Amino acid sequence: MSMIANLLSFRTSTYLTRNIIRSTSLLTQNRFLSSTLPPSNKADNKNSTLPNELPLSEKKKARFNISWKTVSVTLFGAASLMGFIYYLDQRKVKSRKKLQRAAVGKMAIGGPFSLITHEKKPITDKDFHGQWLLIYFGFTHCPDICPEELEKLAEVTEILRKQKSKHKHSFQPIFVSVDPERDTPELVSQYIKDYSPHFIGLTGTRDQVAEMCKHYRVYFSQGPKVGDDYIVDHAIIMYLINPNGDFVDYYGRNKNAKEVSSAIEQHMNAFKETNK
Amino acid sequence: MSVVDKDYREKCWLHRDDYWKCLDTNKEEKEKCLKFRQLFETSCPPTWVTHFDQKREYDIFKRQLALGQVETDKLKTIKQQPTP
Numbered sequence: 001m002s003m004i005a006n007l008l009s010f011r012t013s014t015y016l017t018r019n020i021i022r023s024t025s026l027l028t029q030n031r032f033l034s035s036t037l038p039p040s041n042k043a044d045n046k047n048s049t050l051p052n053e054l055p056l057s058e059k060k061k062a063r064f065n066i067s068w069k070t071v072s073v074t075l076f077g078a079a080s081l082m083g084f085i086y087y088l089d090q091r092k093v094k095s096r097k098k099l100q101r102a103a104v105g106k107m108a109i110g111g112p113f114s115l116i117t118h119e120k121k122p123i124t125d126k127d128f129h130g131q132w133l134l135i136y137f138g139f140t141h142c143p144d145i146c147p148e149e150l151e152k153l154a155e156v157t158e159i160l161r162k163q164k165s166k167h168k169h170s171f172q173p174i175f176v177s178v179d180p181e182r183d184t185p186e187l188v189s190q191y192i193k194d195y196s197p198h199f200i201g202l203t204g205t206r207d208q209v210a211e212m213c214k215h216y217r218v219y220f221s222q223g224p225k226v227g228d229d230y231i232v233d234h235a236i237i238m239y240l241i242n243p244n245g246d247f248v249d250y251y252g253r254n255k256n257a258k259e260v261s262s263a264i265e266q267h268m269n270a271f272k273e274t275n276k
Numbered sequence: 277m278s279v280v281d282k283d284y285r286e287k288c289w290l291h292r293d294d295y296w297k298c299l300d301t302n303k304e305e306k307e308k309c310l311k312f313r314q315l316f317e318t319s320c321p322p323t324w325v326t327h328f329d330q331k332r333e334y335d336i337f338k339r340q341l342a343l344g345q346v347e348t349d350k351l352k353t354i355k356q357q358p359t360p
Contacts, residue, residue: 141280143324144289144331194282229323 097274110239110247111215115176115208118189118201125245131172132268133241134260137218139179139232140191145253149236150175154196155257160264161198167268169243177203178213178220178234240264242271280321288320292328299332 114124136153138146153173160171175192177183180203183191188201203209213220220234238260240249248267251260295316298309306313317325340346 141321141323143320143327147285190281223323226322226326229321231323231327 109217110241113212113215115202115204116185118185118192120185128172129245130243131170132243133172133174135174135176135239135241137176137178137234139177140183140187143231145236150195152257156261157196157198159257159261173199175199175201176212178209179232180204180206180209240267288324291316291319296332
């Protein structure tokens with residue numbers, strides 16, 4: 001759109017300058033003719049040689065001077081007009097982008113958290129700033145869905161790590177336990193090693209986990225106990241968080257690893273464009 | 277409780293699949309698959325066994341619903357209504 005607008009403005013400005021030059025030169029010619037050569041002297045003109053010499057040089061000079069002035073003035077005018085149009089256009093694009101970002105930022109998903117890593121280090125959301133995060137919520141005693149989703153997460157990680165050099169911000173897959181009673185850091189550490197060496201596993205106290213799940217709108221509920229064993233029912237969603245710590249996108253079970261990784265790559269490219 | 281590792285998980289899934297295959301070939305007659313059932317139960321945690329049993333029931337129901345072999349109460353009321 002902006003290209004077309006610029007082109008149009010350029011065309012109209014050249015058209016304008018051409019017309020202005022033509023009309024001004026015509027005007028000067030007429031003025032000159034009318035002042036130096038009265039129409040009644042037409043007959044005398046043919047015979048007299050002296051008056052013709054002076055007007056010709058003066059005519060040239062006059063035309064030359066005025067046309068250069070007009071050309072420079074019109075060129076300057078056209079340039080400033082184009083510059084102004086370009087400025088307006090850029091402002092519009094900028095405000096549109098800002099609006100788009102604001103719309104995404106308004107989504108009330110994500111927020112601060114404070115948990116313990118599988119290496120027993122306390123960690124908060126701020127420690128992950130500057131990285132792309134793909135967060136999956138699950139538990140180590142999960143019968144079938146979590147393993148499937150974690151395999152997917154590992155596959156996405158492999159795909160994105162191959163294109164690592166393209167992006168400034170690294171990609172970090174994260175597993176968050178929704179079963180803090182049983183999932184100790186040691187257990188989480190053993191569990192995630194089955195899938196990928198790049199995973200970071202997070203767990204914590206019940207309150208800490210519940211707090212994070214509340215921010216991320218993740219439902220989880222402990223099922224009926226059989227002896228000491230139970231299954232935790234929970235939302236199956238992967239969340240994508242950008243390097244600023246904002247929620248960007250989510251992926252459910254219906255998306256495979258290729259679809260998820262290409263969607264993430266698009267977000268990475270868009271982020272690079274807007275944060276140059 | 278120790279962690280459920282990959283080997284354990286895959287063994288459990290394998291015996292679950294064997295048991296389900298037996299049920300498929302024997303038209304859901306559980307008495308004919310007792311051997312597979314026992315293997316399935318010993319290689320998976322009890323909570324997983326109930327989870328997988330429910331899952332199979334649900335999957336069969338879903339398949340039948342898609343094929344039009346079951347009629348839920350809601351479907352019946354829809355069918356009874358005269359089409360406009």
